Amino acid sequence: MTSQNQSDRDNFRKERVGVVLSNKMQKTIVVQISRKALHPEYGKVIEKSNKFKVHDEKNDAKIGDRVRIVETRPLSKDKRWRLVEIIGRARANAEADLKETAKAAGAKKS
Secondary structure, eight states: OOHHHHHHHHHTSOEEEEEEEEEEETTEEEEEEEEEEEOTTTOOEEEEEEEEEEEOTTOOOOTTOEEEEEEOSOOSSSOOEEEEEEEEOOOTTHHHHHHHHHHHHHHHHO
């Protein structure tokens, strides 16, 4: 395979930016990607989010970090993304903030 073909393949890979929700697994993090979209019927702008399991070879990412991920070949049953870079580090109490936000969202749905 030539370098030309390799660079062509890299151009088709999806890139996303998200926030680390969990780093409890070995070499794996859970990243949440948020985006805004129009509601199909009412046209109101709503926030949609997806969670991805991402391969983190060096276990660098911490909870609350802003990271860039890229699509890759399947690495396991759920992992199809890998960590490219850590864009921004989390504040000292980011883990507590995320837990509090999750509790508030859970209570809001009930």
